[in-house]
């Protein structure tokens with residue numbers, strides 16, 4: 001890593017997990033992370049006979065309204081209820097847990113506080129149904145008003161009990177995709193109360209303009225602190241921190257500034273985050289270390305080239 005704390009020009013040379021370990025360390029945590037709130041999982045998530053469960057409805061079109069679209073355009077994000085039924089979330093959760101156990105071992109033996117897995121859709125057929133998913137990708141395309149969207153990547157994210165905040169950022173910074181038509185669907189695999197670390201959004205979408213001039217520090221929490229301070233001072237910016245119901249999914253634009261609270265419960269905060277982008281987009285000319293493991297997500301594609309690999313399937317297109 002270069003010595004200049006602002007120099008992010010070199011590529012990321014490690015795994016996506018290493019990237020997240022580094023990234024969450026850049027968040028400031030002024031409140032104690034020692035508190036623990038008990039979290040009771042509902043029966044529907046614990047008493048499963050998952051193998052017999054149906055995937056019915058997983059690809060069905062969601063009744064998105066014009067008002068939803070307008071809200072997304074102004075705010076940069078939207079939270080939609082009942083995107084998936086409780087039964088479907090139970091199935092998703094079971095498979096997320098299985099994959100986490102395969103990759104990181106049993107819960108009690110894990111070292112990291114923020115676990116990340118990607119490209120799981122290529123190996124796990126159930127997860128694939130939730131990633132190369134017409135319902136989610138259709139919502140993303142309608143929010144962006146584009147004719148077709150492709151997958152950038154899937155990300156299973158487990159914020160473990162005691163893990164601190166996720167730093168303030170916008171995903172434009174992370175995704176080496178040369179378009180502002182990018183949306184991430186963030187799908188909790190349980191309800192998320194405030195104490196468990198929901199996403200926190202700054203609205204409106206133009207909030208990024210107040211912090212665009214800040215230099216990103218790769219070595220300490222100054223960037224996160226500075227963004228926090230500016231947002232607190234600006235009357236035009238509202239911080240939205242709300243719980244997620246079971247089945248609720250949020251969609252955020254790559255210009256939407258967001259962070260996440262710490263997980264102060266005694267359960268892992270399990271989420272699947274899928275990123276979709278407008279078909280036809282290219283790789284940016286100069287990906288940085290903040291772009292992480294992007295060559296794994298967009299293989300055999302050089303900066304400036306159109307993204308059209310098998311890892312980036314079209315997930316929804318207008319008929």
Ligand SMILES: O=C(O)CCC(=O)C(=O)O
Nearest residue numbers: 157166171184186260273
């Ligand atoms: O899960 C988190 O804490 C952060 C996720 C995030 O920033 C994203 O999905 O864009």
Ligand SMILES: [Fe+2]
Nearest residue numbers: 169170171258
């Ligand atoms: Fe993000």
